[in-house]
Amino acid sequence: MASAPPSDPYARHVLARMSDFFTDEGTPWARRLWDIGSVLALEELFEAGYWQAHGVLSQTACDWQRIQLNALVGPDRGLGDRDLRKELTGLLKNALPDPSPARRRLKEIIGHVRVGYLERWAVAVNVPVEERTKPERYSRTVASHLLDLGYSASFLKAWAKDLYDARATTADIADSAAALARTPARGYEVLVALEKVPRRDLAEPLEHWYDKGKVIAWLREHGHDTAGVRPGGGFVYRFNALDAFSAAEQARQMLERMTARSQFLRKDRGGVAPLPYIWVAGHAEAIPLEPPARGADVLTLVNEGHLYQVAGTRSRIDDALELAAAVNRGPMAPAVAGAWAAIESLLTHPDDPKGDGERSGKAVAADRMAAVIACSWPRAELTALAHRHKPRTQDDLGRSIAACTTNQERARVVADALRAGGASALDFTRAPTKYSDRPAAQRMADLVQDPRPVLGDVAGAFRIALRRLYRTRNIILHGGATQGVALEASLRTAAPLVGAGLDRIVHAAYAEDLDPLDLAARAEVALQLVNGETGLSVVDLLEPV
Known part of the structure; x- marks a missing residue:
């Protein structure tokens, strides 16, 4: 009988994260897939030109989308190293109106990008470990691309589990993913x-x-x-x-x-x-028949006893929760429209900037929600890690965590341990989710060492996902189209973030009687002050001063 191949830590990391991404219900929002793949993002940009020409999307919205995409495609190894990448990045530097020669060229480039995309990634990871793209990026890239192609999360979760059980190497994963991408419907x-x-x-x-x-x-x-x-x-x-x-x-x-x-x-x-x-x-x-929920969880309603407290005067929070209720299992078009309506109703105000600026109009609501969610991300992950620290025998860290009475205290204990000892300070030996917990611990270790750039990247990803939700909503309501190229992906990525943001807004309203706009202002200030002269910790970003 042949012996099992040796364990490949990089591959284990990739497959653990893919399992997170492909679990429809059960994966906390902080560990889910927040982005779509580069190929679909390019197709979405091409489609946006049509809607701009028909007055559904603004020039400012399309330019913002294009500029963000140009920044994101830089590290994407699936876009080639020379001619293909040069042609694509050159096109993305300028507006792509419909019709125009540049837009027609973009359509051709998308076809070339789509063919062989994961094969190029396979070449990129078939190098010594120290030269590979970080496993977090690779796992997100492959997972988002396969979902964007039309594979179901249920099928892909079984596929990833089979690779995991077979102790697949990184090369095995890359080859298998590329084969899936080539498989016709x-x-x-x-x-x-x-x-x-x-x-x-x-x-x-x-x-x-x-x-x-x-x-x-x-x-x-x-x-x-x-x-x-x-x-x-x-x-x-x-x-x-x-x-x-x-x-x-x-x-x-x-x-x-x-x-x-x-x-x-x-x-x-x-x-x-x-x-x-x-x-x-x-x-x-x-x-x-009932599909899995899309992961929009407002845990405060249960954890703090508010689920049945509906008597009395109806509040803006009540209206927002009702508007967003379809986001979990409703048909896609009403789910998008309701989710955005909830965000806009809570996070816009008549004194917001008008005109064509980047943060003008209703799009500012997406940025405010992104700031709130980014500030809640560290506490969510640090708390989860506190509960997953399960060494074979109790240690000092475990005893310190056990002595805590609140999640805030637990998160602070874990943050201090990561700051002092790095990701290895935590031990997940007896945790059933250890292969997912270890990458999370590394992400949090990077965060506590240098919070601002990490939080900036995370907030940026959230802004992109929520602005995509806004554009998709406009295409549905103003364009009358329910078959947008990124409709399903927009819901997949944004729904858990909508739940996370509403959760923090509900908590602030009940615990502090704090207006959602004031919470957003607190979050935006916190992202600028964290780890600076004020001593603001990543654990306390949404706490009152």
């Missing part, structure tokens, strides 16, 4: 079964319609259990997709359109009622 047959079918006479003539007998026969033919399945009929569609879960998502969106139409019936209004599962031919298990 294939046809999937998907059954959507309905419990109630109002106006059945309109369904029966359609080619995709199956009566209840044919639905049961289809399930049996494809090896699915029919116990307890009581359909009134259903539809069998064929979708091109990269995996079964992605095919089910297409069916889910088809159902959303169908149920939306049923809301306009005079009789049996809203009467289209699907069964709670979707079935995909060739996939052994039924897939729940």
